[in-house]
Amino acid sequence: MLSPTxxxxxxxxxxxxxxxxxxxxxxxxxxxxxxxxxHVLPTLHARVDDTLYVHGSSAARILAAARSGPxxxxxxxxxxxxxxxxxxxxHHSLNYRSVVVHGDARLVTDAAExxxxxxxxxxxxxxxxxxxCRPPTAKELAATSVLAVDLAAETTDVALKVRTGGPIDDEAxxxxxxxxxxxxxxxxxxxxxxxxDLPIPTGLAPSLR
Amino acid sequence: MLSPTxxxxxxxxxxxxxxxxxxxxxxxxxxxxxxxxxHVLPTLHARVDDTLYVHGSSAARILAAARSGPxxxxxxxxxxxxxxxxxxxxHHSLNYRSVVVHGDARLVTDAAExxxxxxxxxxxxxxxxxxxCRPPTAKELAATSVLAVDLAAETTDVALKVRTGGPIDDEAxxxxxxxxxxxxxxxxxxxxxxxxDLPIPTGLAPSLR
Numbered sequence: 001m002l003s004p005t006x007x008x009x010x011x012x013x014x015x016x017x018x019x020x021x022x023x024x025x026x027x028x029x030x031x032x033x034x035x036x037x038x039h040v041l042p043t044l045h046a047r048v049d050d051t052l053y054v055h056g057s058s059a060a061r062i063l064a065a066a067r068s069g070p071x072x073x074x075x076x077x078x079x080x081x082x083x084x085x086x087x088x089x090x091h092h093s094l095n096y097r098s099v100v101v102h103g104d105a106r107l108v109t110d111a112a113e114x115x116x117x118x119x120x121x122x123x124x125x126x127x128x129x130x131x132x133c134r135p136p137t138a139k140e141l142a143a144t145s146v147l148a149v150d151l152a153a154e155t156t157d158v159a160l161k162v163r164t165g166g167p168i169d170d171e172a173x174x175x176x177x178x179x180x181x182x183x184x185x186x187x188x189x190x191x192x193x194x195x196x197d198l199p200i201p202t203g204l205a206p207s208l209r
Numbered sequence: 210m211l212s213p214t215x216x217x218x219x220x221x222x223x224x225x226x227x228x229x230x231x232x233x234x235x236x237x238x239x240x241x242x243x244x245x246x247x248h249v250l251p252t253l254h255a256r257v258d259d260t261l262y263v264h265g266s267s268a269a270r271i272l273a274a275a276r277s278g279p280x281x282x283x284x285x286x287x288x289x290x291x292x293x294x295x296x297x298x299x300h301h302s303l304n305y306r307s308v309v310v311h312g313d314a315r316l317v318t319d320a321a322e323x324x325x326x327x328x329x330x331x332x333x334x335x336x337x338x339x340x341x342c343r344p345p346t347a348k349e350l351a352a353t354s355v356l357a358v359d360l361a362a363e364t365t366d367v368a369l370k371v372r373t374g375g376p377i378d379d380e381a382x383x384x385x386x387x388x389x390x391x392x393x394x395x396x397x398x399x400x401x402x403x404x405x406d407l408p409i410p411t412g413l414a415p416s417l418r
Contacts, residue, residue: 026289026292026303026394027287027289027303027305029238029240029249029285029287030249031238031240031247031248031249031283032247033242033245033246033247036242036281037242037281037283037311038240038241038242038247038248038249038281038282038283039240039247039283039309039311040238040239040240040247040249040283040284040285040309041285041309042285042287042305042307044303072245072246072247073247074240074246074247074248074249075249076238076249076250076251078236078238078251080235080236080396083235083334083398085334085335085338085342085401086342087342087343088342088343088344088345088349089327089328089330089331089339089342089343089344089345090327090345090346090349090352090353092330092331092334092338092342094235094236094253096236096251098251100248100249100250102246102248118298118299119298121298121301122298122301125292125294125301125392126294129294129301130298132387132388133294133295133296133297133298133301133385133387134296134297134298134299134382134385134387135297135298136297136298136299137299140297140299144299166402166404166405166406167404169404169406173343174406176342176343178341178342178343179341179401179403179407180403180404180406180407181401181402181403181404181407182401182402182404183334183398183399183401183402184398184399184400184402185235185396185397185398185399186396186397186399187289187394187395187396187397188394188395188396188397189292189392189393189394190392190393190394190395191393192294192388192390192391192392193375193390193391193392193393194388194389194390195375195376195378195389195390195391196375197375197378197383197389198388198389198390
């Protein structure tokens with residue numbers, strides 16, 4: 001995060017912590033260069049051990065670029081944790097956790113690997129959901145485009161950055177009388193809304209409750 | 210969003226709707242090309258009329274690139290609205306609203322314009338917060354790096370994409386007995402946490418409640 005209060009920002013080099021942020025985020029932003037220009041698209045991702053899979057079904061140009069060999073990508077995941085309210089405009093900031101992955105992506109062509117990736121993707125929506133729905137057919141797998149980045153490769157750079165805590169105000173501003181602090185924010189799930197075409201009353205799987 | 214159920218995705222060409230998504234998102238992801246490789250960083254943004262401002266204080270390499278002339282950027286904002294649970298693994302998806310802006314960014318050098326941008330940024334945290342904190346000094350403005358993209362320029366492309374509604378299941382899957390529907394998600398604010406260095410009990414501004 002490009003935060004003005006960057007003295008509170010820190011790069012964390014813990015592999016497990018980076019994986020935890022990748023796993024908590026429900027989607028990522030993938031960046032590629034096409035014709036010399038940057039493209040940043042939101043998409044779904046799933047981590048399986050040290051492989052980061054990125055779903056790319058409708059990003060036709062990105063995938064075309066990947067067909068001719070490894071594609072240089074930047075996959076970024078950001079979790080917002082709070083609004084940091086300072087006494088000065090300058091020191092307002094956000095609390096967040098972000099992971100930026102720079103690496104070469106390969107196009108996944110193996111159907112079994114694609115199927116594992118799709119299962120991991122679906123399991124992030126609800127624990128074991130992939131076992132509680134119809135598995136993909138060969139045709140569906142052929143229509144699914146997946147990029148993979150090896151997080152453990154020497155050519156891959158994984159940067160975790162975290163900002164936590166309250167505002168860092170200038171000493172002289174402390175007695176200005178303005179409120180200062182953090183407004184925590186988080187993503188919450190509402191009540192599940194059944195599909196209109198549910199033909200029979202179907203119980204909600206425990207994993208989705 | 211690169212969603213498998215892209216028949217529900219639609220590109221919306223409404224300018225006001227695109228602005229509303231840019232304004233609702235608390236942060237964006239900015240993509241640039243540095244040395245031929247993609248870089249995607251989360252950062253703060255604010256829209257003032259048809260100008261999209263992007264904060265870039267710690268992205269030294271990005272800003273260095275912008276100093277030599279207009280910089281090709283991709284600014285993407287994504288709001289997650291729901292998890293789409295289908296009967297098949299393949300048709301799982303997300304409901305979302307995203308705006309992808311492709312354009313040339315200029316480095317803002319005028320102090321008054323930087324100050325307006327910082328005010329707009331702070332006002333997004335709480336209505337009129339910029340009037341309830343210390344305004345930036347000349348030194349702080351000099352230390353603040355801002356990129357600007359003209360949303361109305363002919364060379365700028367603004368794409369709004371929205372997915373709403375329930376899962377689109379295959380006819381044959383409807384009677385499988387799996388629950389299907391949408392789990393809505395939203396970002397909510399918790400109780401404000403006062404800074405530990407608040408020297409006197411200071412009332413929370415009405416705009417932050």
